[in-house]
Amino acid sequence: MPFVTTRDDTDIFYKDWGSGPPVVFIHGWPLNADAWEDQMKLVADNGYRAIAHDRRGHGRSDQTWGGYDFDTFADDLDDLITSLDLRDVTLVAHSMGGGELARYIGRHGTSRISKALMVGAIPPVMVKSESNPEGTPQKVFETLKDGILNERSQFWLDTAETFFGANRPGNRVTSGNKYAFWLMAMQESIQAGVACVDAFSQTDFTEDLKKFDVPTLLIHGDDDQVVPIGPASQKAARIIPDATLTVYEGGSHGLANVPGTKERFGRDLMAFLRG
Template sequence: MPYFEGSDGARLFYKDWGSGPAVVFSHGWPLSSDAWDVELKLLADNGFRAIAHDRRGHGRSEQTWAGNDMDTYAADLSALVDGLGLSEVVVVGHSTGGGEAVRYAVRHGAGKVRKVVTAGAVPPVMVQSDKNPDGTPLSAFDGIRDSVLGDRSQYWKDLAVPFYGFNRDGAAVSQGLIDDFWRQGMNAGLASAYDCVKAFSETDFTEDLKALDVPILIAHGDDDQIVPIHDSAAKTAELVKYGTLRVYPGASHGIHGEYQQQFDRDLLDFLRS
């Protein structure tokens, strides 16, 4: 299996499929690059080089004690791009990975990144504060941390239900998706999964979004129960210079089903434009 050295020498796993213009994917919490497999194959089949890594502490990557923060995540992504000698890349990020992609593009990607795509992404900032009164209260994230510490195996099973919108009336529940969410979650290290809650909820990307100087496709489901659209994509679209907001009616946080089919078509169109 291929590995690269992260920004501090951590041993991190990645996938590299196909050939052509490079598209680099960052996954959500608590998942791994496996969450992007459908998109990786789709792009590789359509003339792109599709690359995705397991964030430190997730999947097959080293479970580091330090560096479980957004600045290090972005630096790790930079190490991957530079290590592979990539240029003119498109970075794609879901949820936590959307924040990682935006921070990477602004802090490390000048002259290397030509486009950004986010889906269900956490920017500008999730946690409630005086500056962000519409955000999610800190107590909710404290509850997530308590669940991760208390019984993360059961928590991943429980979290998968709203993640994919399976708690909605008439939803076609996939036990396979729930099981796969659990599988990927259980491959995340405890310390890394715990620390990542602070990274995805408290990191403020407002200035990153204002500084972003390349086109960005901002994809989001309007029934996202994990990262509510009104406090994320809607605000992101107002902060960036060259943004396109694509709202998917009834879509959940997890990319699956009809939402995935629509998103994948939009992704290919955006890459080719």
């Protein structure tokens, strides 16, 4: 299996399919590169090079004890991109991965980047505060950490319901969607799981978003129960200089995997790559 060794000697697993202009996929929490396989095959079948890595502490990458902050995640991504000498890259990120993408641009710029796509992404900032009154209350994030620490296997099964919108009438979520989520979540270390909650809930990406200077597409479901659209993509679209927001009516947080919205997302992804 291919790995890149980062500047702090962490081994990061990645998949590398096809050939052509590179598209780098950045997964959400608590998943790994496998979450992007449908889209990776789609772009590789259409003349692009699809690359996706497991974030440290997730999947097949090293389970470090520390380094679960967005500066480190962004530097890991930079190590991947520079080690493979990727140029004219389109970055595609989901959820927490949107924070990784934003911090990457904030720290490393866009000299190797041509476009950015974020779906159900967390920026600019998740936690509720005086300056972000529409955000998510801190107690919600404490509940997430408690679930991981108390009985994470059942917690992940329960979380899959709202992640994909399986609790909504008429949903098309499959058992396979939920079991795949559970499997990937169980491959994340318990240390990474808890530490990442603190990282993605507290980090403010506003200044990173202001540094975007490439075409950016934001896709978000208006029924996202994990990252509500209002304080996330709707706000980010007003900060990023060249951003387009596409709203999926009834779309869940896991819209890229659920039958129906998955196909639409694939079409929008290809149109963005070709545009």
